[in-house]
Amino acid sequence: MGTSRRPRARRCEKKTLRVFQANVGKIPPVHDCALALADSERYDIVLLQEPWTTTANSRCLTKTHPAYDTYSPVEAWNSNSTRPRVMTYVRRDSKLSADQNRPYQSRDILWLTVNDTIVVNFYRQNDERDALDTLLQWPIPDRCLVAGDFNARHHTGTWQTGPTTNRGHEIASWASENGLGLLNTSDIPTNPHGNTIDLAFSNVPLAEANVEDHLATSSDHFTLSLTLPNVEPAPTQPGKIRVTTDDELKRFVEIVELGSTAIPVAASSPLELDELASTLVSLLQSAAKAAGRPARKGARNAPWWTEECALAAAGYRAIRRLYPLGFNQEVQIAKRDFHRVVRRAKRLYWRNLINSFSDSSSVFKAVRWLRSPGAFQPPPLQVDDVVYETQLDKANALRRATLERRTAEDDIQDPWIEVSPSKTIPFPQEISLEEAQDATLRTGNTSPGADNSTVKLLTAVWHIIGTHVRRLFEGRLAMGHHPKPFRAAEVVMIAKPGRRDLTTSRAWRPISQLSCLGKGLERLVARRLAWACIHHGVVHPQQAGALPKRSATDLVAALVHDIEEAFARKKGWPERLARWAGSFMDDRSACVRYQDTITPLSPLQCGLPQGSPVSPILFLLYTEPIYRLSNPQGRFGYADDTAILCVGDTIEETAVAASRSFEEMVRWGAANGVSFDPKKTKVMRFSRSKLETAPAIRHGDVEKHPEAAMRWLGIWLDSSLSF
Template sequence: MTQGAKATATHRNVTAAHDARTADRSPPTTPDPRARTAGTHPAPQRVNGTIVRPTKKQLRIIRTQGARAAKEARTQEAANAQIQKEDKARNNNSRKRPATEPTAPNHTTALQLAHEQGCDIVCIQEPWVETGTKTQNHPAYECSSPVESWNNPDTVLEERPRVLTYTRKTTRLRVCRHRTIPSRDILWISVNDIKILNVYRAPGTDEVVDYVISLAPHPGTIIGGDFNAYHHTFEPGVDNRYRGEEIAEWAATTGAAFIGEPGVATHAAGHVLDLTFSNIPFTRTVVRADLDNGSDHLPLITTIPGRGTPPPERQLYHVPDGNLERFAGLMRTAVMTLPDVQSIRSPKELDEYAATLTKLFDAAIEAAGHPPRQGQRGAPWWTVECARERHRWLKEDRTPEGRKRFQNTVRQAKRKYWTQIIDEVKDDKDLYRIVGWHKLEPRLKSPPLQTDGVTIEDPLEKAEALRRALLDRFDPSDDLEYDPLDPQHWHGCERIPWSTSLSEEETEHNTIRVSSTSPGKDQVTVRLLKACWQHVGPLIHGLYCKCLHLNHFPTVWKTAEVVMLPKGGKRDKSSPRSWRPIALLSHSRLESSATSTWGRHLDAPPWTSWHP
């Protein structure tokens, strides 16, 4: 388990309705007890006016066979009545169950338990959702949905997704969502080139089964979910119903073998309804009753050998607060090895000096920091009381009342956590963040892009498509035909005032007194600069002045990381126009300092209007 990537098929279905076609639901004809004996032992007949009656031996055989046939008929009638009763109850539950709060604790508990087990992928069927494109989230996971939004209160039950797939937030996983048929019951994703299909088959429908049995799975595929089908391959001794035979035949002919545990119930009623198929060698799925989250379906854990094809990992480091003093000491020692900044005489020397300083920052961050623990943070509201009440329900009070008490404990823990966050507001910044919770966009993984009629799914290809669509819209042909500052065309003042000097106060204000904390490629944040400013401040001030004096911006500081952020109010995230590029520069704030000093020394020229 510890060697492979683990994926949970946390089949968290609130309903357990079986799917059936009309023909499957009609009860079989009840056998007539008399039909078993009529052919061999006919009724008494009149021969030549005389009634010929059966002998005592024949009557004994007739009575024995008739009693046996009647018993079989009563047993069959009882079985058919029970099946119809279960189907009716489950269909009623499916129609009546709204997407309301009582199921939210099951959903959130499933995510927390999966996180504690170290699962990389969590597949959930029949999740908890609410109007406004809301569902349950977890700090360690990103959520993918087959539906982009569900905002209409009147149609939320028809629009809501019935499958969600969560993937762990880590650079070791390259996640790609695929666009298939428009269905809220089917969701394809790829994780490190391993294709995973999450399905939910609703009662009375055939769409999901028709889609699955039409597939010819590529190598490295896993298909799992709630199929609501019966077959003796999955559950020995059960009658083949609800298209279970077609599913078993498809698995046998395509090589997508059933990798679950035959006969081990996945539902509280004692049947195997949740199925997992795969053509990856040595992949297996087990039922984990010990991870019960309060649903009527038990969790399944699928173990995949290896981790597929992981992406190239970029090693990033985080300096914790306890190591800031050590980081400052490393930078103090490092800058002592640099020559005097006043010795710089040319743009080439300026480039080399800035590059050396950037390398010193990188070395100090690596020495004082450690790789960030991505996807390792659990749900902050999951308390000791939640774990204790769940253990009590599983081990001591396995009753509906015990489960309800556990769910109420989870609900109260979440409410208490958020109430405490609100009560601890100290300043306007905290208040602004809390108010922003009500305006947050749904935290769903971005869908495939649609550009020029082409669907783009791979993350790297999506990044390249956004770059072309948003950043390469202009070319040299869009340049001005002439330089407006050329003396032949310029008729303003003779020169623009320009100063090549900066005060230390201006440098400090524009470098470490700013609100932006997003680092660029060099990962040097304002927080780190503040920690070592007493050692590097004079050096950076002199370097900025040299840049202004030589009229040169160091090459190493020109590289920016471009992050695409979704625009607010844009629902179609598949369009490049729904994304806004944000450039994250390196730790240099030279451009801010230059703008500040330029504005300070620039007098109002005749070609502008001044509004005090």
């Protein structure tokens, strides 16, 4: 009789955190060396005191490394008195998850939660009290490491025999009262003067600290190597699947071909359309998962750290071992030579990189790098006086702040009122295979959608799924139904360009990633709508954006209101098209990806889906009545930007007319679920003569005064049109 063994459930193995701590003395090559050495030994966390920092063209800079994420206690500085005096680096590893905490505002202390352990990077200037006062009043959590440059001694020999200096007694008492053990070995110096001033305290059982000679950075401090055992691994987050090699792509096609026999044939009802769409998405996802590999967060070596740099560092350490506690001339010469090698290697790397630029895309890539806000990881987020520190909490807070600012209560009452259009706009429901292929595959967008499918993958299997996709598209138009699998999005939160204060939700922009299959039909509908709008004169002649020959920019209007299905039936669009638009916007959901965390799907009760090809044209159609209010010749629209031109014989006359136009537009918006932000409203006066004073224009309850100059659609205008 045979027996079968039940497979054991795989346990999440706990890991040991390895921490590298050093004071780098604000010296650029020393800072670079510390990061390179930490990477070569695969340290998880790097705690540096007195990092090198500078400012250039309003950018705050420090040393970074491609293997590590960079954390700073302050986001911006403009002088030596405001720069950060600690910098923490966390290895880019899927088993590590880091959240920056900020119980107190200090440039000398950086709190970081790494998995289940809080790691504190501390620096104390000899003649200053603030940093130590702050640390002493901080409540100590269960699993904690506090390490850094304390610049103090304690007379009992706790860490160095001799007289107590620089509040050493207070530090020893604080550690004892809070159950923090000193990890340093007593009387083992941490600088060439023979002092033990770089200290590490922890309440993690079996934590250790050692002074590592082979990790000398060439600063006047030695390097501490710290280990924290039994750290819980970070939770695994669902990630993207990569199918990029020829073998992977071939295997992907084979799996899709084998599974295509299970694709439903029927597509004559909304439920059957949902089933067809779901089967296609599931087949593509399972094939990609079986053929490809997960896109994991990984670390890379610093490309400029050459073998010459490593040999120079080793040469310096060999000389330093001969004079461990002195400032011998040979040590100083070796240090200077090492710094020279590092500077030369970095300079040569960047010079060769710039010289290798051979096309405009490379140049633009370099310009984007120069204009980037910096490499620092986002600090805690503050929304309405509430501070969010973990990645999940920040993701949910940004979802509420950017995607859920309006609810269904802000919607118009009944979008399906009876209308009698004066004309009927033809909108055929038949779709050819070539049109479906063109809308789905001929796009410059190569990023994966919410279902992890890319245009490249769809192109590879189009000969298998093309006819099914055409049936799906045609059925959706015929029945006025948008399949549910295509109504879910993954929203990635990215920092807006030029925004350095990432503590506010206004600094973040939601970027929606939709299914590439779903976007195929949306792109097809958008093209047909745009053509019909021009051919049948549906939109106002002074309304632009998302229309052929009226815009060269792909604009996406992220609406904060629900336009629902009433958008255009009175214009004469077929009801099945209006029904499709209603289905397209109904019952949508989204998950939010923020750094390494993704939230569960949650409903979106209002707004057009940002990122959809059809959203801009639907927005234009819905807001078109604005341009047919009073003074239609003086109304100009470009996507969601509206301009009103009022002309009169006197300033007072134009002010009254402008206020009346504002009021009329606001009333229309209130009746149709559209809001206008007074903060973004600007007023400009154009006059042949110079005006001493000019009356304000009213936008609701807000008075808007004329600007000296303003920027509209990227062009600066002033009162004399001198540009």
